[in-house]
Amino acid sequence: MNIFEARNIVKAYGDFTALDNVTVSIPENSIYGLLGPNGAGKTTLIRIMNQILMPDQGQLFFQNRPLKPNDVFAMGYLPEERGLYKKMKVGEQALYLARLKGMSKNDALKKLKYWFEKFEIQSWWDKKVEELSKGMAQKLQFIVTILHEPKFLIFDEPFSGFDPINATLMRDEMLNLKAQGATIILSTHNMNSVEELCDNITLINKAQAVLEGEVIEIQNRYKPDIFEISYKGDPQIFQRSLNSKFELLEQTGRKEIYSAKVKNIHASGDNELLNLILPHVHVTSFTEILPSMNDIFIKAVESSNKN
C-alpha cells in the first residue's frame, strides 16, 4: 500500500518549470530517498507534499484518498532551511511548535519530557536557543519534528550540520521510527546514507523524475558486471583461463596473492566464471561489484542531461 502518491504534478513559477509531470508513489513503512542535483525541484515537491505550495496540475493522495488540509498534522517536516526563534527559551519553543502541530499542552509536555530525557538534554529547557550550538539546535529541531508521532515524515538534508556522533544518533532514530511503522522521505545529497537507509528512491533532474525504484533493483540495473576475485596462484594462468566472454580489467598483488577485476561482457552467469578459474587458482573471495549510489546518481543525471 502506498501511503502517499503524487500523480502527474506540474508546478511552474512564472516561466520557470519546477516540476514537469512528476509522479511518485511512496510505499507505507519505508524510507524513500528523494535525490537530485541542486535546483532539480526536490524542495518544490516536498513543499507540495506539505501543502505549503499547491501544484498547478496533478493529484495528491494520502492513505489512498485525496490529500486534505488537516493531513499536515499527520506529517512531520524538517526543512533544509531550518531554524528556531533565537530569543525564545528551548522548552517554551518546543511546546509552541508542538501545539502548532495540533498537540494538547499536556500531551506535548509529556512527550517532550520523554525525548529530552532520551537525548539527555533536560538541562536545556530554560536556556535560550541562541545559547545552543548548531548541533544542539538540530537535535531540538529533530525532536520537534517527530514529537507528534507523525505517520509520514519528511527530512530535507537532515544530516547537514551534524557531527558524526549526532548524525549516527539521527540515523538510528530514523530506523527506529521506521520500525515503529512510520514512513520517511529522505531528501539528501549524502549517497552513503541513501544506500544505508533507503528502500526506494526517485531521482529528479531538471524538473523530471529520471530514475525511480527500489535501491537494490536500481543498483542491479546499473551494475557494471564486474567481479572482484581474490585468489592464490599464478596471474598468468589466471588470465589464460578466461574465455572471450570475460575481460580482465586489472590485476594487482604479489607473492601469489592476487586480486583481479573481471568484466562479464555478455552478462552470462557468474558461475561460468567460477567454473573457468576454479581448476587453475585457489579462490579466496568472489564478489560482484555493485555500483555506489554516487555513481548511479552521476550516471543518471548525465544521461538525462544529454537527452
Next chain:
Amino acid sequence: MNKIFLIISREYLTRIRKKSFIVMSILGPLLFAAMFVIPIWMTTRESDEVKKIAVIDSTMEFINQLESEHQKNLIFVYQPHFTLDQYKKYMKNNKEYDAVLYIPRILPYSPNSAQLVSHGQINFSITSYITSKLETLLTEKKMRALGIDNFEKIMESAKTKISLQTITVSARGEKKSNVEVNMILGYLLGLLIYMFIFMFGAQVMRGVIEEKTNRIVEVIISSVKPFQLMMGKVIGIALVVLTQISFWIIMTSTLVIIAKAVLLPDVDMTQLQSAAPQSIMSSSGSMSGMQSAAPAMNMSEAQKAFAKFDTIPFVKIIGWFIFFFIGGYLLYGSFFAAIGSVVDSETDTQQFMLPITIPLIMGLFIMFYTLNNHDSSIAYWFSIFPLTSPIVMMARIPFDAPNSEIILSAVILILTFIGAIWMAGKIYRTGILIYGKKVGYKEIFKWLKYKH
C-alpha cells in the same frame, strides 16, 4: 482558527515580556502626565520660592516702591549707600542676596542703563516683573510731572482685558469650542498615529525578517497557513499596542487626577467651564500672569488649564483614535509584512520602504496644515484617502468633523486594508520561501498572479 490564537499569543507574550515594553509602559504616561502637569506645577512652584534682591537705587525714587501684592515671593532690600562695585565684590563670597538691582541716576533719561547682577541665571519671570514694575513707576512719575495725578487709578479703570470665546454652530446647536486645545489635541493624536504606524509597522517587518533569517518560517508554515502566520503576527503586535495605549490612558488619567488633587484642592471643576476658551499656553509660563498682573483673576491659570480638558469629548476621540490606529496599522502593517517577506535582511528594505514612507509623511504634513484649515478641501480629501486618512482625520475629529465624513473615511479605510491584507498575503507566502535572491518590483507583481 485555534492555530492563529497560538501565534497571536506567542507574538503578544514575547513582546509584552520584553524590558523595552515595560519601560515604555511606565515612561509613556509619565511623559504624558509631565506634559500636562509640569507647566501647571511650575506656575504654582515659582510663587513659593522666595528671592532676595538687593536694590541700589541711586535715584532714591524707587525705595519701597518695587513690591506688589501679586509678587510676594520677591523681597527687595534697599541699600542706597553702597556702590555696585562694592556689592559685586561682596556677592562673590556671599549668597545672602540672589541678585542686585542697580538703578543709576540717569535711568529716567536712559532706559537701558538699569542692571541686574546675579549669581546664576535669573528667572525670566523676575526680570520681566522688575522691568514692567520700573516701567510703570517711571511712567507714573512722568505722568505726574505732566500734571496727571492718580495715574494708577485712571489706568486701572481704562485698562481692558479681552478673552475671546469661540462657539461653533452646527445643526445640533451651538457649542463652546477650544481652538487651541483642539489644535494641540489634533496634533498629538495625528502625531501618535503616525508614530505608532511607523514604530509598530516596523516591528511587524522586523518580526517577519527575523522568522525568515532564523529559517523557522518553513517549519511553521508546514503546520499553519502562511496567511495565518502573517495575520497572527500583525494582530499580536496590534494587541501589544492596544495594551500599551490602554495602560497609558489609565496611568495618565490616574496621574492627572492625582496631580489635580494635589495641586488644586477644593476646586469645583464645573465652575471652571467658563474659563475654558483661554489659551492653554498661558499656563505654561507664569510670565503672562505677571505682566498683566490681573487682579481680576478669580482662579489660577492652573485651574483654567484643567478646566479646558473637561470640555473635550474624550470617549468619542479615544474611540475613533483606536479605530483609526487599528485601520491605519492593519493597512500599513500588511505592507510592512510584505516587505519583510521579500528581503533577506533589514538593510535590503530601503528600496521598498519609499512607497510606504511617502504617503505617511505626506499625511503628517497635511495633518499640520489641517490643524489650521480643518474645513479646507485638502483636509477633506486627505482625510478620506485611506493612505493618509488615519493621520489627517484624527486632526479633524477634535474640531467636530461631521460624523458622515468620519464614517465614509472609516468605511474606505476598512475596504482598503482588506485589499491590502489580501495583496500582502500573496506577496508574503511567496516571499518567505525565497532566500538569497534580490527581488524587484517586477517580480513581486508576478507573484500577485500566482495560484497557490
